[in-house]
Amino acid sequence: MALQSGDNEKPISFGYNSMSWKPKSGTGSYWTLLGLRLLAALAAAVATLVMALNKETKTFVVATIGTTPVNLTLTAKFQHTPAFVFFVIANTMACFHNLVMIIVDFLGTKFEHKGHLRYLMPAILDMLNVALVSGGANAAAFMAEVGKNGNSHARWDKICDKFDKFCDHGAGALIASFVALALMLIISVISILKLRANSKN
């Protein structure tokens, strides 16, 4: 904020110009990108946590000997399905990627870094991150589909009729991950546009 003294037309300068942490141009897009990255990191973190904490234990009566029921206790965990493990890894990396990019962008702006890689690296890394999140979210989504509907041709029975809570939480994690993917696609486009705009100068 530029405070103005009564008789002096010149704004009071605090001498921070060289260390200004806001970019001189495109401040709006800077904040937009920051907000989108925070939202994407949040969505990926939610996806990771909901999936990683997803566990349901149920006891089924499988037989009766005389009048004594024979119980079978089964646990559904995300670790049992490789696609869900990959989902957790991909979303964790997406969360960290966005947080690191926010820090790098902040430092780059703070110290007026004019390196060649300032706009190039985010554009490339965002693209790689999109590939990662897309792979994780789609693999988990199609695996979840088998869990929900089964596959009669392969004789794989659905499990969501037994582990309904596990499936509900999984669906929540998937929604969060696809929100993260959508945000990452937008962020990647913005990174490419920023690279183009800043290469022009």
Add this chain to the structure above:
Amino acid sequence: MALQSGDNEKPISFGYNSMSWKPKSGTGSYWTLLGLRLLAALAAAVATLVMALNKETKTFVVATIGTTPVNLTLTAKFQHTPAFVFFVIANTMACFHNLVMIIVDFLGTKFEHKGHLRYLMPAILDMLNVALVSGGANAAAFMAEVGKNGNSHARWDKICDKFDKFCDHGAGALIASFVALALMLIISVISILKLRANSKN
């Protein structure tokens, strides 16, 4: 090739300069990108065809009544698994994307098109295509893993012990798709580098 006549220092001009179909600079990277796009389109086409033509029919003896065996004929098709259908769609689109990009790049170069979108659109579209191929390839890979190893926790039996040819062909399609994905990642990086290089001029 610039032919030179004996007494004339000036190379013979064929008057093709204005319609030259090679870019004036970066011819090497032009051919590299063209080659990579052709390879990616080929790999995606192979992945699509091998998966789309993947079908195996087998007859199993499930019971014997007296001396008469009771046969059950089962068919494994890619259409039975949604992940494999998505795989085929994603690879088909990746193949077309690369072919269209080659044509657009060729036309852009031929007519010396200087539009703003010439280098921006490939960078963005390649990134979106990477997301698509990554999603398709990963979804199919994790589904294939269940087919190969089963999932004892969900009581999903492996099917590759019965449909070995189906699984071999599926593995081939997956390898081709991951080759296409690797090429698309390289192509996407090159597109971003080209955008940066050409925005600078």
